[in-house]
Amino acid sequence: MSTSAISLGSQDQTPPQPHELLALFGGTFDPIxxxxxxxxxxxxxxxxxxxxxxxxxxxxxxxxxxEASSAQRLxxxxxxxxxxxxxxxxxxxxxxxxxxxxxxxxETLRKEYGHAVPLAFIIGQDSLLSLxxxxxxxxxxxxxxxxxxxxxxxxxxxxxxxxxxxxxxxxVDDAGLLRQQPQGFIYLANTPLLDISATQIRQRRHxxxxxxxxxxxxxxxxxxxxxxxxx
Numbered sequence: 001m002s003t004s005a006i007s008l009g010s011q012d013q014t015p016p017q018p019h020e021l022l023a024l025f026g027g028t029f030d031p032i033x034x035x036x037x038x039x040x041x042x043x044x045x046x047x048x049x050x051x052x053x054x055x056x057x058x059x060x061x062x063x064x065x066x067e068a069s070s071a072q073r074l075x076x077x078x079x080x081x082x083x084x085x086x087x088x089x090x091x092x093x094x095x096x097x098x099x100x101x102x103x104x105x106x107e108t109l110r111k112e113y114g115h116a117v118p119l120a121f122i123i124g125q126d127s128l129l130s131l132x133x134x135x136x137x138x139x140x141x142x143x144x145x146x147x148x149x150x151x152x153x154x155x156x157x158x159x160x161x162x163x164x165x166x167x168x169x170x171x172v173d174d175a176g177l178l179r180q181q182p183q184g185f186i187y188l189a190n191t192p193l194l195d196i197s198a199t200q201i202r203q204r205r206h207x208x209x210x211x212x213x214x215x216x217x218x219x220x221x222x223x224x225x226x227x228x229x230x231x
Contacts, residue, residue, distance in 0.1 A: 021047070021179050023147065024109070025122040026055040026093070026102060028198065029073050030066040031223060032080045033215040035196030039149050040122065042191040044086055047147070047175040052086055052122070057093045057100035061135065067202060068228050070094045079218040101135040106143040118182045119144040125154045132163055141170060145178050145185045205229035 025040055032054075040052055056073050059065070066073060074094060081087035092108070093100040102121065109119060121144045123131075128148045131137050140146065158164045170186045172178075177185055201211050206229060212220060223229065 020051075021049060021118045021120055022113070023049050023052045023120045023122055024055055024090075024106075024144070025052055026057060026100075026105070028060050028063065028066050029054070029056050029077055030068050030198050031073070031076050031201060031215060031219055031228070033196055033198060033201055033219075035194040035198075035214070037080060037216075038194060039191050041086065043122065043147065043149060043189050046189055046191055047178065047187070049086070051088065053088050053090050054081070055090045055093055055105065058096050059099045061099035061101060062133070068226075072222075072226055072228065076219045076222055079222055080216050082218065103134070103136045103139055103143070106140065110143045116182055118179050120147045120178055120187075121145070122147045122149065124148070125150050125156075128167075129155060129158065132159070141184050141186070144183050145187065146170075147178070147187050147189055149189050149191050202229045206231045 023044075025036075027036065029036065043049065044052060054077055056070070056077060058070055068076070074089070074091065077089055081089070093105060106119070106121065113119070121140070123146060125148060128146070131140075134140070158167055167186060170184065172185045172187055175187055175189075178187060196214050201214050204211050204214075205223070211223075215223075
């Protein structure tokens with residue numbers, strides 16, 4: 001596997017420096033696909049990211065449990081990012097038996113890296129719209145910035161005027177500001193997400209349809225070898 005597919009905090013991981021923006025991207029990744037990878041690569045170009053840490057979760061609290069095991073999802077992530085120095089993997093949530101709450105992961109990361117390193121948590125527009133349903137969502141900006149990627153077909157305004165005021169109060173248009181302080185801003189990126197979802201891929205696999213255009217060939221071969229997402 002690629003040496004880039006390492007656990008954050010290992011001796012091989014170069015610690016971020018103050019004013020070096022460390023971006024985090026969490027998800028179930030069941031499976032990882034181009035709808036995850038390509039928009040994040042475009043985002044990295046837009047806001048000049050050197051590192052994006054993928055954080056696969058073990059027990060997602062707000063959605064059905066993954067079809068693939070933790071070990072299988074980790075293997076697919078490692079295959080997908082092999083040879084790509086932009087990405088690394090943090091396995092801490094996979095080691096948990098309890099639900100993976102983003103706020104708790106951010107708290108541990110902030111303790112490890114101190115109060116000066118800018119952290120950005122990448123989410124999609126769909127997640128922004130439902131953010132007020134997340135566990136302790138009001139505290140997220142105490143630990144990180146939020147970087148939001150657009151998603152086709154989703155609303156641009158939040159659910160209530162109060163939530164919209166919260167967004168407007170923290171929103172910045174200059175991505176450079178994300179490096180000026182360690183947390184507290186929301187940046188709406190100009191990189192729309194591809195209209196590809198893991199649900200769509202699983203459904204196509206269940207139906208026996210081809211998925212070659214949706215995910216890396218190495219991941220597709222692994223899925224086939226493991227007999228994943230078949231009914």
